[in-house]
Amino acid sequence: MAVSFLNLGRLHQEIRPALDQAYKRVMDSGWFITGPEVQAFESEFATFSGVKHCVGVGNGLDALVLLLRAYGIGPGDEVLVPSNTFIATWLAVSQCGATPVPVEPDPQTHNMDPAGLEAAVTPRTKAVIAVDLFGQMAPIEQVMEAAQGCPVIEDAAQSIGASRVIDGARVMAGQAAAIGTFSFFPSKNLGGYGDGGMMVTQDDALFETLMKLRTHGSRRTYYHEIVGYNSRLDSLQAAVLSAKLPHLKAWSAARRRNAAYYDAAFADIGEITAPYIDAANESIYNQYTIRVSARDALQAHLKALGIGNAIYYPLPLHLQPCFAHLGSREGAFPESERAAREVLSLPVFPELRPGQLDEVIDAVRSFFGR
Numbered sequence: 001m002a003v004s005f006l007n008l009g010r011l012h013q014e015i016r017p018a019l020d021q022a023y024k025r026v027m028d029s030g031w032f033i034t035g036p037e038v039q040a041f042e043s044e045f046a047t048f049s050g051v052k053h054c055v056g057v058g059n060g061l062d063a064l065v066l067l068l069r070a071y072g073i074g075p076g077d078e079v080l081v082p083s084n085t086f087i088a089t090w091l092a093v094s095q096c097g098a099t100p101v102p103v104e105p106d107p108q109t110h111n112m113d114p115a116g117l118e119a120a121v122t123p124r125t126k127a128v129i130a131v132d133l134f135g136q137m138a139p140i141e142q143v144m145e146a147a148q149g150c151p152v153i154e155d156a157a158q159s160i161g162a163s164r165v166i167d168g169a170r171v172m173a174g175q176a177a178a179i180g181t182f183s184f185f186p187s188k189n190l191g192g193y194g195d196g197g198m199m200v201t202q203d204d205a206l207f208e209t210l211m212k213l214r215t216h217g218s219r220r221t222y223y224h225e226i227v228g229y230n231s232r233l234d235s236l237q238a239a240v241l242s243a244k245l246p247h248l249k250a251w252s253a254a255r256r257r258n259a260a261y262y263d264a265a266f267a268d269i270g271e272i273t274a275p276y277i278d279a280a281n282e283s284i285y286n287q288y289t290i291r292v293s294a295r296d297a298l299q300a301h302l303k304a305l306g307i308g309n310a311i312y313y314p315l316p317l318h319l320q321p322c323f324a325h326l327g328s329r330e331g332a333f334p335e336s337e338r339a340a341r342e343v344l345s346l347p348v349f350p351e352l353r354p355g356q357l358d359e360v361i362d363a364v365r366s367f368f369g370r
């Protein structure tokens with residue numbers, strides 16, 4: 001029997017009545033862009049993430065672009081970014097006319113290595129984007145120290161609801177750096193039924209700028225103070241996200257249970273490196289990503305057995321054609337290149353049934369002859 005990598009339909013069934021109500025509310029209100037639904041969700045998300053301000057935008061990439069713009073980042077500026085991340089992190093820098101400068105990950109957590117970051121800071125460095133990859137937070141407090149006063153933006157698209165203990169206190173993703181971004185792309189742990197994103201900040205002045213940037217540079221209709229964008233969360237997405245948010249903790253806990261079940265089942269297979277979660281972190285397992293040297297053969301084996309899987313990411317960003325102008329070559333970022341050869345993500349979504357977890361496990365174990 002096949003096991004899909006992700007099954008958004010199953011989740012949909014569970015909360016069908018709340019979703020039906022949300023749709024109806026929006027249709028009846030006749031208010032489709034920003035408005036009360038968006039304000040309500042922004043306020044719920046601010047409470048959830050422990051931040052003062054939330055600004056809903058069109059997608060996670062725009063959230064990064066608008067934040068960089070708010071800091072005045074443009075041509076001639078460098079922004080330090082992880083070498084191993086989803087492309088949106090780099091695209092945001094390029095879209096501002098600035099240059100993404102890659103920093104290698106800690107091979108265990110896949111997150112930005114603070115020592116490498118410290119070494120990469122130059123007088124042209126104007127900001128750092130730290131990504132919380134696969135569901136666990138980057139060591140934000142160490143990143144901020146290594147950034148030597150440059151603003152640090154936490155790209156928490158993959159880690160909605162993750163947390164980290166910093167100086168004895170539990171801090172939520174988006175809260176630690178005081179400036180963060182999220183994505184509500186359907187496959188994120190809190191996904192809309194379309195695109196969506198969020199900027200979060202503790203800073204009142206920055207909040208005012210972000211509100212203008214998302215709406216044509218204006219706070220008061222038809223009066224435009226800055227050259228802005230049009231990137232807003234729509235009411236329908238906000239209503240769906242409000243219906244889903246109360247369930248997010250339970251869904252994350254289910255993902256952690258699935259991950260622990262895999263960890264135990266693979267513990268005796270030396271060829272598999274299971275995900276490593278920093279002791280200070282609670283992961284929300286946006287991905288359950290193992291490392292295997294025979295990755296391509298394992299993937300072919302799983303495919304033949306109908307077991308869903310995915311590679312995040314098959315080609316490192318410095319080798320992507322769209323970044324050829326940055327002049328990087330093979331071998332420049334070996335940790336990212338090695339990750340691209342070795343990583344494989346297995347199904348970990350909350351609605352997986354116990355029998356399906358066992359099917360995935362049997363398929364993986366059979367590849368290694370166990």
Ligand SMILES: *Cc1c(COP(=O)(O)O)cnc(C)c1O
Nearest residue numbers: 059060061086088089157183185
């Ligand atoms: C998903 C994601 C984003 C934003 O993606 P959008 O599709 O633009 O919402 C940004 N950064 C990372 C690391 C992501 O995984």
